[in-house]
Amino acid sequence: MATIIDVPEEKAIQVNNFEFTYAGVSEPNLKNITMPIAKNKVTALIGPSGCGKTTLLRSFNRMHDLYPGNTYNGEILFEGRNILAEKEDMIKLRTQIGMIFQKPTAFPMSIYDNVAYGMRLKGIKNKTELNDRVEKALKDAAIWKETSDRLKDDANGLSGGQQQRLCIARAIAVEPEVLLFDEPTSALDPISTQGIEKLIIELKEKVSILIVTHNMQQAARVSDYTGFMYLGDLVELGRTEELFVTPSEKLTEEYITGKFG
Amino acid sequence: MTHTEKRIIINKIVMMLSSLSAAVGIAFLLWILTILIINGIDAINWNIFAFEGAPPGYEESGLKHALIGQAMLIGVSTLIGVPLGILAGTYLSEYGGLTSRLANIVRDISDIMMSAPSIVIGSFVYAIFVAPFGHFSGWAGIVALTIIMIPIILRTTDDMLQLVPTALREAGFALGAPKYKVIMQVVLRGAKTGILTGVLLGVARVSGETAPLLFTSFNDNFLNTDLSEPIASLTVTMFNYATSPYEDWQKLGWAAAFILSMFILSLNILGRLLLIKRKKK
Numbered sequence: 001m002a003t004i005i006d007v008p009e010e011k012a013i014q015v016n017n018f019e020f021t022y023a024g025v026s027e028p029n030l031k032n033i034t035m036p037i038a039k040n041k042v043t044a045l046i047g048p049s050g051c052g053k054t055t056l057l058r059s060f061n062r063m064h065d066l067y068p069g070n071t072y073n074g075e076i077l078f079e080g081r082n083i084l085a086e087k088e089d090m091i092k093l094r095t096q097i098g099m100i101f102q103k104p105t106a107f108p109m110s111i112y113d114n115v116a117y118g119m120r121l122k123g124i125k126n127k128t129e130l131n132d133r134v135e136k137a138l139k140d141a142a143i144w145k146e147t148s149d150r151l152k153d154d155a156n157g158l159s160g161g162q163q164q165r166l167c168i169a170r171a172i173a174v175e176p177e178v179l180l181f182d183e184p185t186s187a188l189d190p191i192s193t194q195g196i197e198k199l200i201i202e203l204k205e206k207v208s209i210l211i212v213t214h215n216m217q218q219a220a221r222v223s224d225y226t227g228f229m230y231l232g233d234l235v236e237l238g239r240t241e242e243l244f245v246t247p248s249e250k251l252t253e254e255y256i257t258g259k260f261g
Numbered sequence: 262m263t264h265t266e267k268r269i270i271i272n273k274i275v276m277m278l279s280s281l282s283a284a285v286g287i288a289f290l291l292w293i294l295t296i297l298i299i300n301g302i303d304a305i306n307w308n309i310f311a312f313e314g315a316p317p318g319y320e321e322s323g324l325k326h327a328l329i330g331q332a333m334l335i336g337v338s339t340l341i342g343v344p345l346g347i348l349a350g351t352y353l354s355e356y357g358g359l360t361s362r363l364a365n366i367v368r369d370i371s372d373i374m375m376s377a378p379s380i381v382i383g384s385f386v387y388a389i390f391v392a393p394f395g396h397f398s399g400w401a402g403i404v405a406l407t408i409i410m411i412p413i414i415l416r417t418t419d420d421m422l423q424l425v426p427t428a429l430r431e432a433g434f435a436l437g438a439p440k441y442k443v444i445m446q447v448v449l450r451g452a453k454t455g456i457l458t459g460v461l462l463g464v465a466r467v468s469g470e471t472a473p474l475l476f477t478s479f480n481d482n483f484l485n486t487d488l489s490e491p492i493a494s495l496t497v498t499m500f501n502y503a504t505s506p507y508e509d510w511q512k513l514g515w516a517a518a519f520i521l522s523m524f525i526l527s528l529n530i531l532g533r534l535l536l537i538k539r540k541k542k
Contacts, residue, residue, distance in 0.1 A: 061435055094437040105432035108451040117446075118436040167432070174436065 003248040004035055004237045007225065012178055012208035013037040013060065014077040020052075020059055023069025030056055033074075033234045035227060037178070042200060042209040044223035044240065046216055048260070051229040053212045057180050060210065061097045062090060079177070095122060098171035099180045103187045104163030106155035111147050114155045114166055118174035133173055140206075141169035142199055161192025168199060172207070179203065181211040185218065197222050216256060220244050228252045294522075301519020304512040314482035314498070317507035324517055326484040330399070330493035331521075333486065334478060335468055337403045342410035342467075343460055347449075349411070350418025350456075355444050359423075368419065371412035382408050383473030391477060399488030402478025406467040413466055417459025421452040458532045465528035469521065471496035495521045 013036070020030040030052050037043050045053040055064075062083065064070040075082040083093055095118065107114050115134045124130060134151070138144040143165040147158075155166055164184060171179060181200065185193040200209060200222050213219050219226050220240060227237040228249070236249045247253045254260060312323030349367070357364025383405050390401040425448050433443035449456070471494075479491040480501060486492075495517045503514030 063431060063435065066431065066434060090434075091437040091439065094435055099432075099435040101428045101432055101435075103426070103428055105426075105428050107429070107433070107447050108453075109446075117438075121436060121438050121442070170436065 002233065002235055002237075004234065005239070007036045007038040007041075009038040009041060011036045012039040012078070016075045016077065018056075018059070018072070018074035018076060020055060020064070020073075021071045022055075022064075023067065028073075029232050030059075031232045035234055035237050037208060037210055038225060039208050040204050040206075041224040042204050042211060042222050043225040043227065044219035045210070045212045045227045045229060046214075046219050046255075047229035047235075048255070049214075052232045053229045054182055056229070056234075057182055057210060057212045058099075060178065060180055061094050061099055062088070063099070065090065091121075095174050096176055097178045097180065098174065098176040100164070100167055100171055100182065100184045102183045104160055104167055106158065106163045106166055108156065109154070110152050111155045111158070111166060112151040115169050115173050118170060122174060137169040137173035138166075140172055140203070141165045142195065142202075143169060159192070161188050161195060164188060164192065164196060165199065168196075168203075172203065176207060178208045178210065181209065183212055183214055186214060193218075216244070228255060230255070297515075297519055297522055300515040301522075304516035305519065309513070309516050313484045314493070317505070317510050319509075322509065322513065324495070324498065324513060324520070326481065327493040327495045327498035327517060328520070329484060329486065330478075330481070331468075331495040333488065334399060334402050334406060334474070334492065334494055335464065337488070338406035338410055338467060339460075339464055341403070342407040342463065343414060345407075346411045346414025346460075346463065347418050347456060350415040351422065351444060351449065353415070353419040354422035355440075355448065368416070371415050374408075374412040375416065378472075379405075379409055379470050380472035380476075383476035386473065387476040397477060397479035397491040399478050399485075399490065399492035401476075402474050402492065402494070403488070405473035405477045406470060409470060409473065410463045410467045413463040414456075414459050417462070418452075418456050421455030421459065422448055424455065425451045454535050454538065458535045461528045461532040461535070465525045465532070468525050468528070469496065471500055475500075
């Protein structure tokens, strides 16, 4: 019954009949989800608390593998392979599909070392290359001006909004194909939120973006496509302006007009 | 008397009783410290650091042997106990977690070990490390002190690592870091002040141990740096000198008590300061 449009653009990811079950649960928490994620576009996932949007997001970089007993079914196609396959290399996958968390997660080290962290993991040791790429990542994340004269300072001295942009710089420094944002502004003030939203729109030139948000206005502001989830189902996926103005599903309409959720 | 008046009076009584109890505790502590400082400072002089033990009545008598012995016992126990404690604590928090049966059993056992009388640990080491070799040794003392130190450091490390937000670990994994790198570079780093506090408190705790050393490293009234032989420690020396009938030995006992207390006090204060610094962040 779900209304899922197909996207005209090239696809970064295609999800087919995906199901996910948390450890110790008998019914799947995500049910039969099929959706495309368009390349170089922003796709937002909205829905009431507990609908499974974060669970779905965390499947794309297989974060659920960190905890035992969770099971995936179906397929998530990325660059021609099913990333749910047994033989998928987590380290490679996670450098291709990066993630930004709800709360800023600056590591307890300097600003420079934070941004260089992922590149060093990839084995980049050349000082000049590291310097150049750290600078570029900080510029792309719109935080270079505030940090260029204190790269050696502890990253925990930055404000929440700055830390979140630092985390974005850290994620884009390894040049991923896809970035996953898990409610990236829910711990931030309105001005920082505006900055992050602007950044997300700019970043889509280089990466494909999937963002989970509690805030429908935010989805409307930043995304090209929006998916509405409810109780583990993807109810509707459509172009953002259409989904918010003329939703096809009654449930979507009720949610965006504030009848529940 | 109205209900409100009654409540006010009861409130005052409870407050007075608890303030009084607190005052009694603090008074005894201050009393001990005062006596210790008065007698200790009086007994401290250059000879203490320059000379080894000597028979009563000798002018050139000091604590050099005990200070060096103590430093060796504590130093080597710390070198062995700290890495073992931190690694075991890391296992509990990062590999075992709160749901693992094995990890919880280790947690319970180390809690029991922490409150085990140290004399029991001393006699255990005597049975396995002194009796079979036929003589006391510095190494036996080190084994006893290490056994006492490990559970303290292990539990603090475990607790401090669990305070590191899960999101920080996930952020490490999300960048493609393997687990050992997330643990070494992100989690342990994030908890380092807390762990250092645990280490300081662990060292402070074993520094004051006497009973397990009586059974293991025993004592030597002269300077010895060979750990396979009995070796002097401040605590056992203090015990011997303080219980002796000679006034000059008793004075040395006061000096040992003073030095030991100041050392432990500064470790504790340093630990507290680190904790405060950590909270401010």
